[in-house]
Amino acid sequence: xxxxxxxxxxxxxxxxxxxxxxxxxxxxxxxxxxxxxxxxxxxxxxxxxxxxxxxxxxxxxxxxxxxxxxxxxxxxxxxxxxxxxxxxxxxxxxxxxxxxxxxxxxxxxxxxxxxxxxxxxx
Numbered sequence: 001x002x003x004x005x006x007x008x009x010x011x012x013x014x015x016x017x018x019x020x021x022x023x024x025x026x027x028x029x030x031x032x033x034x035x036x037x038x039x040x041x042x043x044x045x046x047x048x049x050x051x052x053x054x055x056x057x058x059x060x061x062x063x064x065x066x067x068x069x070x071x072x073x074x075x076x077x078x079x080x081x082x083x084x085x086x087x088x089x090x091x092x093x094x095x096x097x098x099x100x101x102x103x104x105x106x107x108x109x110x111x112x113x114x115x116x117x118x119x120x121x122x
Contacts, residue, residue, distance in 0.1 A: 041066070047108040054109045057095050061116040063088035092120065 037048045038055060041062040050058075067085045072078035096117050099105055105113075 047112050049106060050109045050112060051105070053095075054099060054105065054113060057092070057099060057113060058116045060088050060095070061092060061120070064092060065119055092117075096120075 035052070038046055038050070040046050040058055046058065064085060067081050067088060070081050072081050096113060099113050100110060
């Protein structure tokens with residue numbers, strides 16, 4: 001009986017004890033910078049030292065060109081292509097300028113960005 005009373009007492013203390021508020025821990029996670037070999041959207045191997053930002057730019061530029069070259073053979077297809085171009089082409093010029101302005105962008109990455117940007121030159 002004593003063990004039962006001890007157990008009931010412990011359970012009652014757990015219920016009666018106010019629980020601490022959860023603590024929110026904020027950790028800043030940096031984007032991966034260089035993660036080794038990778039392929040572009042055309043499955044071509046590219047500069048393994050390219051940063052995550054350069055890789056995203058190359059993929060966006062290639063996607064933009066891909067969707068811009070597709071045939072909108074009906075209204076539904078035209079709507080889809082416009083949405084995809086809005087998504088992939090938005091801000092490319094600003095991203096291009098920011099990558100080239102960044103002094104940490106290495107020469108092979110700069111060349112890769114320039115190559116991806118070539119079809120967009122005015």
